[in-house]
Amino acid sequence: MSAVETTPAAGMPRTGQPLLRLENVVKHFPITSGIVFQKKVGAVRAVDGVDLEVYPGETLGLVGETGCGKSTLARVAMRLFDVTDGKVWFDGKDITHVKGDELQALRRDMQMVFQDPYASLNPRKTIGTIIGAPLRLHRTVSKQKVKPEVQELMRLVGLNPEHYNRYPHEFSGGQRQRIGVARALALKPRLIVCDEPVSALDVSIQAQILNLLADLQSELKLTYLFIAHDLSVVKHVSTRVSVMYLGKIVELGDKEALYDEPKHPYTGALLSAVPIADPHLAKQKNRIILEGDVPSPINPPSGCRFHPRCYKAQERCSVEEPLLRPLGKPGHIAACHFPLEARIIEGVPEIEPESTP
Amino acid sequence: MPDPLLEVKDLKVHFPTEDGLVKAVDGLSFTLKAGETLGVVGESGSGKSVSFLTVMGLIGRKSAIIEGEVLFQGQDLVQMTNEELREIRGAKIAMIFQDPMTSLHPFYKVGDQIAEMILAHEDIPKKEAGQRAVEMLRRVNIPQPDERAEQYPHEFSGGMRQRAMIAMALSLNPDLLIADEPTTALDVTVQAQILGLIDRLQSEFNTAVALITHDLGVVAEYCDQIQVMYAGRIVEEGTADDIYYRPMMPYTWGLLRSIPRLGHELDRLTPISGSPPSLIFLPDGCTFSPRCPYVFDECHVVEPDLLPVDGHHAARCHLSLEDRERIVRDEVLATT
Numbered sequence: 092m093s094a095v096e097t098t099p100a101a102g103m104p105r106t107g108q109p110l111l112r113l114e115n116v117v118k119h120f121p122i123t124s125g126i127v128f129q130k131k132v133g134a135v136r137a138v139d140g141v142d143l144e145v146y147p148g149e150t151l152g153l154v155g156e157t158g159c160g161k162s163t164l165a166r167v168a169m170r171l172f173d174v175t176d177g178k179v180w181f182d183g184k185d186i187t188h189v190k191g192d193e194l195q196a197l198r199r200d201m202q203m204v205f206q207d208p209y210a211s212l213n214p215r216k217t218i219g220t221i222i223g224a225p226l227r228l229h230r231t232v233s234k235q236k237v238k239p240e241v242q243e244l245m246r247l248v249g250l251n252p253e254h255y256n257r258y259p260h261e262f263s264g265g266q267r268q269r270i271g272v273a274r275a276l277a278l279k280p281r282l283i284v285c286d287e288p289v290s291a292l293d294v295s296i297q298a299q300i301l302n303l304l305a306d307l308q309s310e311l312k313l314t315y316l317f318i319a320h321d322l323s324v325v326k327h328v329s330t331r332v333s334v335m336y337l338g339k340i341v342e343l344g345d346k347e348a349l350y351d352e353p354k355h356p357y358t359g360a361l362l363s364a365v366p367i368a369d370p371h372l373a374k375q376k377n378r379i380i381l382e383g384d385v386p387s388p389i390n391p392p393s394g395c396r397f398h399p400r401c402y403k404a405q406e407r408c409s410v411e412e413p414l415l416r417p418l419g420k421p422g423h424i425a426a427c428h429f430p431l432e433a434r435i436i437e438g439v440p441e442i443e444p445e446s447t448p
Numbered sequence: 449m450p451d452p453l454l455e456v457k458d459l460k461v462h463f464p465t466e467d468g469l470v471k472a473v474d475g476l477s478f479t480l481k482a483g484e485t486l487g488v489v490g491e492s493g494s495g496k497s498v499s500f501l502t503v504m505g506l507i508g509r510k511s512a513i514i515e516g517e518v519l520f521q522g523q524d525l526v527q528m529t530n531e532e533l534r535e536i537r538g539a540k541i542a543m544i545f546q547d548p549m550t551s552l553h554p555f556y557k558v559g560d561q562i563a564e565m566i567l568a569h570e571d572i573p574k575k576e577a578g579q580r581a582v583e584m585l586r587r588v589n590i591p592q593p594d595e596r597a598e599q600y601p602h603e604f605s606g607g608m609r610q611r612a613m614i615a616m617a618l619s620l621n622p623d624l625l626i627a628d629e630p631t632t633a634l635d636v637t638v639q640a641q642i643l644g645l646i647d648r649l650q651s652e653f654n655t656a657v658a659l660i661t662h663d664l665g666v667v668a669e670y671c672d673q674i675q676v677m678y679a680g681r682i683v684e685e686g687t688a689d690d691i692y693y694r695p696m697m698p699y700t701w702g703l704l705r706s707i708p709r710l711g712h713e714l715d716r717l718t719p720i721s722g723s724p725p726s727l728i729f730l731p732d733g734c735t736f737s738p739r740c741p742y743v744f745d746e747c748h749v750v751e752p753d754l755l756p757v758d759g760h761h762a763a764r765c766h767l768s769l770e771d772r773e774r775i776v777r778d779e780v781l782a783t784t
Contacts, residue, residue, distance in 0.1 A: 156635040157606070263723050293491040294662055298706035298719035305716070320635060323665070327708030327717070350710070364640035366665030368709045370688040373669040380644055381637045384605045436710055 487671030559597025
């Protein structure tokens with residue numbers, strides 16, 4: 092595990108033991124055939140051996156394409172799915188197989204914010220009921236105190252507490268996401284898993300939610316596992332960033348190191364594919380266009396899983412699977428036999444507004 | 449200079465509803481030349497999709513009140529009958545949509561769907577149309593196009609479905625391709641493939657492209673001309689350099705300051721306060737005034753015109769040019 096220890100990022104000292112630790116986590120979904128007698132004919136290897144540590148107070152970003160297993164990984168960490176193999180530790184305790192009351196107690200410490208603020212709120216319940224549901228279920232406060240507590244939460248996330256009795260359809264997308272955040276905060280969790288929390292929102296609203304999450308983090312000392320496919324958003328919110336490809340972490344490092352000097356060709360390709368909202372900078376960047384699509388996780392390629400699409404692949408890549416190893420700055424690890432050396436995105440060009448005609 | 453390919457003059461699209469008149473597009477004017485790429489940026493509800501659906505003649509005249517002119521190669525599309533429109537739709541103006549799964553028919557083979565489009569406009573044998581469909585699939589880089597043409601949409605990945613849509617849209621070599629959020633549902637790597645493909649085919653076919661998106665990154669990389677839309681009208685238009693290095697409208701500033709941008713890292717984003725206005729009860733004066741941090745008295749009374757800043761760069765704002773230049777220099781570019 093020592094490979095993952097990194098220098099503390101500014102303002103966020105990374106102390107001692109991780110809050111969440113995944114140890115060689117594997118999650119396979121069986122594929123069965125037959126109607127009466129189902130037999131297993133294969134498995135979707137959604138998560139296939141992941142080691143990951145999330146330290147208290149940090150935001151760990153997790154990026155990857157659709158189907159790379161990032162949401163499955165989050166659900167495994169939350170104990171919403173049982174692992175096929177491996178271990179999950181929370182605050183130094185093995186939670187891989189906890190059940191019943193113990194699991195219930197664990198849920199208080201880890202909550203989730205979902206992508207779609209339309210689908211994740213019950214349209215037939217008032218938002219007072221929605222935000223108060225965790226309080227009622229876990230009985231952390233007495234019945235009479237639920238309403239004032241919920242209204243306090245609403246104030247905290249920037250909603251008008253007088254809207255307690257309104258229904259989700261009366262709110263805009265951004266406000267709904269605030270409701271989702273308030274619900275996640277109700278039990279005063281220590282870890283919040285944000286699964287694409289802003290991808291369904293309009294650009295001008297995204298910033299409001301991102302700022303809210305940042306404020307809550309410093310106010311309530313929260314730890315985030317932040318999943319998104321938008322690399323600019325992930326860079327903005329994260330302390331460290333990990334890149335996932337086909338069920339495995341291929342690169343992890345402090346965000347500056349990872350974005351400035353990516354080591355894994357896949358990270359390089361992802362970065363080069365991000366449209367940059369700056370015409371000059373966009374023209375300067377190294378363009379790497381990946382061919383084809385992500386292979387099926389049912390039958391992943393041999394050796395390095397990225398080799399069929401990799402522009403640097405050599406014979407060794409199809410035979411020998413590269414392991415995560417330290418590369419570049421301390422705490423920066425990547426799984427590649429032939430790591431990148433060049434930068435993908437150059438620094439900001441100096442633009443003088445006066446110089447334009 | 450040749451006549452513009454598309455000229456929209458004071459287009460208004462209003463939908464009568466039980467709650468009142470929804471002014472989805474309210475006084476839109478612009479021109480698009482052959483071979484040019486126009487980026488249309490705006491949030492949901494800014495009217496960017498409705499205006500181009502109107503250009504395609506896809507807004508039902510029974511459900512909407514359409515005023516103004518849409519001149520395509522000199523002919524007014526708004527005045528055309530459905531039969532006349534059908535001649536143009538597909539053959540001269542083609543459109544691709546955000547969600548390629550819902551735009552392809554799940555029951556028919558992909559090749560047949562492309563061939564159907566060709567057969568609707570050209571009197572050629574079915575077999576030849578099929579061959580042309582395969583050829584189009586090849587041109588959009590679909591591997592083994594002859595086998596793929598025999599498959600159904602569910603057998604394609606998201607990126608391939610969007611390629612198939614592009615193949616269909618370009619199969620009759622249209623003069624104008626309208627791409628409505630073509631990559632929003634796709635991963636970044638696939639997005640780069642698709643946008644690169646549109647870019648390449650555009651120069652091959654000399655097609656004009658209207659790229660509708662909410663992503664400021666996408667327009668920065670691929671568009672010559674950019675329109676920023678807000679509440680049914682254009683609030684700023686200009687070249688990419690104008691919009692990114694010398695924006696002249698507070699809404700554009702707000703957009704640039706509220707997104708995390710690679711290469712321009714900020715500790716904190718500056719969101720635009722409030723939410724977009726209701727299209728039924730538009731605010732008096734400037735539509736952006738309720739959310740604008742630089743608002744003053746006049747903004748609540750008179751709507752500013754889209755006035756030229758220089759060349760083709762124009763913006764709607766009451767602030768004096770000097771003030772705006774100062775704000776851009778000291779606040780907007782300094783913080784982005």
